[in-house]
Amino acid sequence: MSRLDGTFARLRARGERALVAYLTAGDPSLAGTRRLVLAAARGGADVVELGVPFSDPLADGPVIQRAGARALAAGASVARVLETVATLRAEVQVPLVLLTYYNPVLAFGLKAFARTAADAGVDGLIVADLPPEEADPLAAEAEAAGLDLIHMVAPTSTPRRVRLIARRSRGFIYLVSLTGVTGERQALPSDLAAQIRTLRLVTTKPVCVGFGISTADQVAAVGRLADGVIVGSAIVRLVEERAGSATLAEDVGNFIAELKAPLRAS
Amino acid sequence: MALSLPDARGHFGRYGGRFVPETLMAPLAELERAYAAARRDRRFRTRLAALLRDYAGRPTPLYHAARLSEHCGGARIWLKREDLCHTGAHKINNVLGQALLAARMKKRRVIAETGAGQHGVATATAAALLGLPCEVYMGTEDVERQALNVFRMRLLGARVIPVESGSRTLKDAINEALRDWVTNVRTTYYLLGSALGPHPYPMMVRDFHAVIGAEARAQSRRVLGGLPDVVVACVGGGSNAIGLFHRFIGDRRVRIVGVEPGGEGLATGRHGASMTAGRVGVLHGCMTYLLQNDDGQIAVAHSISAGLDYPGVGPEHAYYRDAGRFEFVAVTDEEALEGFQALTRLEGIMPALESAHAVAHAMRLAKTLPRSKTIVVGLSGRGDKDVHVVARALGTEVG
Numbered sequence: 001m002s003r004l005d006g007t008f009a010r011l012r013a014r015g016e017r018a019l020v021a022y023l024t025a026g027d028p029s030l031a032g033t034r035r036l037v038l039a040a041a042r043g044g045a046d047v048v049e050l051g052v053p054f055s056d057p058l059a060d061g062p063v064i065q066r067a068g069a070r071a072l073a074a075g076a077s078v079a080r081v082l083e084t085v086a087t088l089r090a091e092v093q094v095p096l097v098l099l100t101y102y103n104p105v106l107a108f109g110l111k112a113f114a115r116t117a118a119d120a121g122v123d124g125l126i127v128a129d130l131p132p133e134e135a136d137p138l139a140a141e142a143e144a145a146g147l148d149l150i151h152m153v154a155p156t157s158t159p160r161r162v163r164l165i166a167r168r169s170r171g172f173i174y175l176v177s178l179t180g181v182t183g184e185r186q187a188l189p190s191d192l193a194a195q196i197r198t199l200r201l202v203t204t205k206p207v208c209v210g211f212g213i214s215t216a217d218q219v220a221a222v223g224r225l226a227d228g229v230i231v232g233s234a235i236v237r238l239v240e241e242r243a244g245s246a247t248l249a250e251d252v253g254n255f256i257a258e259l260k261a262p263l264r265a266s
Numbered sequence: 267m268a269l270s271l272p273d274a275r276g277h278f279g280r281y282g283g284r285f286v287p288e289t290l291m292a293p294l295a296e297l298e299r300a301y302a303a304a305r306r307d308r309r310f311r312t313r314l315a316a317l318l319r320d321y322a323g324r325p326t327p328l329y330h331a332a333r334l335s336e337h338c339g340g341a342r343i344w345l346k347r348e349d350l351c352h353t354g355a356h357k358i359n360n361v362l363g364q365a366l367l368a369a370r371m372k373k374r375r376v377i378a379e380t381g382a383g384q385h386g387v388a389t390a391t392a393a394a395l396l397g398l399p400c401e402v403y404m405g406t407e408d409v410e411r412q413a414l415n416v417f418r419m420r421l422l423g424a425r426v427i428p429v430e431s432g433s434r435t436l437k438d439a440i441n442e443a444l445r446d447w448v449t450n451v452r453t454t455y456y457l458l459g460s461a462l463g464p465h466p467y468p469m470m471v472r473d474f475h476a477v478i479g480a481e482a483r484a485q486s487r488r489v490l491g492g493l494p495d496v497v498v499a500c501v502g503g504g505s506n507a508i509g510l511f512h513r514f515i516g517d518r519r520v521r522i523v524g525v526e527p528g529g530e531g532l533a534t535g536r537h538g539a540s541m542t543a544g545r546v547g548v549l550h551g552c553m554t555y556l557l558q559n560d561d562g563q564i565a566v567a568h569s570i571s572a573g574l575d576y577p578g579v580g581p582e583h584a585y586y587r588d589a590g591r592f593e594f595v596a597v598t599d600e601e602a603l604e605g606f607q608a609l610t611r612l613e614g615i616m617p618a619l620e621s622a623h624a625v626a627h628a629m630r631l632a633k634t635l636p637r638s639k640t641i642v643v644g645l646s647g648r649g650d651k652d653v654h655v656v657a658r659a660l661g662t663e664v665g
Contacts, residue, residue: 055563056437056549058444059287065431077561102285102548107562129285129548133275154289156451161292179289180449 003095003123004148004171007046008206008227017263018228019219020208021045021256022099024067024236025052026076028243030084036239039249041094043256047208047228049126052081052100059101059128061183063233067240078108082120089121097124097150097171105138114141124148124171132168139168152176153199155191166203172228175199175209183233185212188221196225220262231259271582276465279588281581284464286444286551293451298466300371305473310366317362321395322352324359324477328485328642333612334629341635343628344494345615345645346482346510355618355647356478356506357388357459363474365392368455375450378457379403379443381436381502382573382620383415384647385459390424392457400424403442405434408572415651433566435575436502440550460503461580464551468580475509482642483513490640496521496631499644500623501594502538502574504583506646515591524583525627527569528596538567540579541587541594549577554584570599570655571619573647597623603659605629606649618647619655 001009011018021040025033033050040048053068053076060068078100085096098117105113105127117125125147130138132151142149148171153162156179166173175196178189189195192209199207209222210230222229238255242248271278276298284294304310318324326347335343348356368376376398380386386402393400402419406428409416419426432438440463447456461471479497486494497514499507501524514520529537537543544555549564557565557577567577586592597605602619605626610616617625621644628643635641649656657664 055432056441058441058550059448061445069432072563079561103556103558103564104562106547107545107558107560128287129551131284131286131288131291133291134283134285152288154287154291156289156292158292161288165288176287176289179451181445 002146002148002171004047007095008172011046012227015265017223017226018046018208019044019256019260019263020047020049020210020228020230021235022049022051022230022232023239024064024071025050025081025084026071026074027067027236027239028070029074030076030080032248034084034088035249036252037088038092039253040256041092043253044260045094045256047095047097049097049099049230050081050085052078052098052104054101054104057101059181061181061233063237063240064182067236078104078113082116085122086120095123096121097126098122099126099128102127102130110138110141114145114147118145118147122147124150126150126152126174132164135168150174155179155189155195162199163202166199166205169205172206172208173199173203174230175207175226177209177211177213180211182211184214188212188218192222193225216258216262219259223263229263271585272465272469276469278581278585281554281584282465282468282552284551285548285553286464287448289448289451290464294464294466301367301466301470304367304370310370314363314366318359318477322358322362323350325481326350328482328489331613334609335632337608337612338629338632340632340637341495341639341641342637343632344640344642346478346642348478348506348644348646349615349617349621349648353384353388353391354650355384355388356475356509357385358391359477359509360459360471360474360505361385361388361392361457364457364470365396365398368398368457369396371455373453373455374399375454376400376457377403377443377446377454378459379436379439380459381408381439381575382571383408383412383419383651384573386424386426387415387418387422389457389459390419390422393424394422401427403427403429403439403446405429405436405439407434408436411572411655412651435572437564437577444550460505461508461582462503462550462552462554462578468552468582471505472508472512472582475505476512478506478509478644479511479513482510486642493517493520494642495635495639496523496641498523498525498624498628498631498641500525500574500620500646501541501579501583502527502576502620504580506644508580508582510644511592515586522592523627524592524594525623526594526596527567527571527574527623528598529568531598532596536568537596538569538574538576539596540577541583542596544578552581554578554581570602570659571623573618573620574623595627597626601626603656606656615645616649617645618649619652621646622649
């Protein structure tokens with residue numbers, strides 16, 4: 001059983017929902033990311049997603065775009081992110097999932113990437129611009145290395161695609177709540193419950209919802225429907241705002257604790 | 267040579283495909299179906315043909331540049347005059363086709379990206395013609411370089427949205443247009459302007475521009491008494507080039523040459539020659555040759571011509587490059603400026619700086635070939651939009 005499967009099974013048994021916290025690796029620095037991941041785990045994040053920055057992040061809104069640009073400017077690269085994960089793995093048990101775009105993975109080499117990531121202690125992989133139709137080469141390497149390749153379902157996915165994605169996705173299914181890019185939104189989409197129901201009809205795999213979720217209230221609402229809630233831009237914006245502060249890691253840890261609170265078993 | 271490309275999944279060999287966020291997968295399939303239905307629809311074809319003839323001004327002439335040829339002292343150079351199209355460039359061919367498709371799909375809004383502004387102006391034009399609201403993404407670097415085209419788009423009723431992210435050029439304008447499309451995909455038609463992006467765009471854009479090569483081929487047979495020996499076109503994303511080249515792919519004796527922007531020279535690293543100096547990767551929905559660093563981060567392209575300032579080339583070009591059917595060469599900013607001036611002085615035709623790259627290479631090539639040989643050059647656009655850039659490069663200021 002993979003570390004992700006174990007985490008979701010344990011949470012389910014306890015009637016608890018997962019908080020998936022996203023951080024852009026290398027923002028403000030890779031050493032900073034190390035501290036932030038430790039703080040996120042202490043704060044109660046059940047899964048940590050690490051964004052591997054790419055020069056052209058077309059699925060991301062302004063907050064994560066800026067974080068990626070800062071990380072690249074500070075010297076983050078695929079190899080250095082993987083090294084950071086390797087040092088983290090000795091200290092945290094929390095499942096670590098990399099979120100990136102296909103080109104940096106291709107440039108590293110599919111086999112080399114999958115093996116190095118697995119050896120470093122990465123558990124899963126999300127590639128924002130790699131739909132199942134194009135994913136066979138990476139899926140084969142990921143499977144051989146024991147990495148979960150996680151796919152996304154969108155509001156525009158047809159029933160046939162929903163089934164395909166549910167079948168292919170490993171670890172969990174990432175449900176994109178809205179048509180759009182990553183970023184905070186005032187309100188949750190009104191059809192979210194229906195989207196989740198549709199997905200539940202075809203799969204028993206854990207469903208985590210992301211895009212546009214930024215407050216504890218929104219997390220609580222989504223937590224009533226899904227197995228996990230993914231928060232990205234709100235955390236990354238906090239990192240941006242407090243980057244120079246001595247209490248950055250503590251502040252992020254506290255914010256994550258606040259987001260996790262409504263997901264604990266009542 | 268496989269003329270039935272792309273395959274059913276939108277691949278040209280290993281290139282092309284559909285590398286996009288899941289949100290766009292079903293809409294791209296819908297677009298593919300709508301395009302296939304439109305192509306089968308005689309009324310759609312008739313309407314497009316009528317617009318190309320009466321509105322865009324097709325067919326464009328194949329013109330013998332006698333004085334330019336004389337100057338080079340070798341092969342005869344003929345120009346396929348896309349610069350005479352309405353809006354001043356080949357871009358209108360694709361735009362009319364896709365705008366009719368957008369209307370047929372009952373989309374309420376059209377978005378586009380633009381580099382030099384030619385595709386933006388063409389899209390704004392077609393949107394005005396069909397009464398569609400239009401928004402055009404343009405990097406702030408290009409907004410500055412091409413202020414006149416920005417104002418043209420506004421006059422045509424389009425909204426120009428300056429893009430501040432990344433390198434602030436065409437690649438970032440495409441990122442931003444894709445982000446808009448992901449957000450508004452149910453109501454919005456993304457009118458992509460080059461033969462790249464996710465399937466079906468490379469195929470569709472090629473098909474709408476294939477009229478260039480079809481005309482040039484028929485005209486060559488008529489006025490040259492046979493096919494040309496070489497066809498040459500500039501390649502940024504590669505839309506005018508694939509349009510000119512496509513009908514010649516099966517003509518094995520016709521050499522096909524794409525001219526990439528060599529910028530300040532390949533050795534300086536400041537260029538846009540993805541075929542000559544790039545590696546295979548994935549950007550903007552397709553696998554193709556890209557300028558990138560070892561970490562897979564996309565490099566910034568450099569060219570005096572905003573329309574060639576793109577770090578990749580359409581996937582069909584990549585396929586035919588590997589197959590050995592298309593050759594690619596690079597022409598520097600300086601050589602392009604020489605081509606610009608030569609054509610202006612000797613023929614009274616001011617080419618777009620993009621097209622000046624093709625002219626410059628044709629001149630180079632003509633000198634090495636005997637007078638019995640013929641070269642057809644895709645003159646993709648006219649140069650009015652570039653006069654201020656040329657003035658600055660030559661050390662004068664205008665306006």
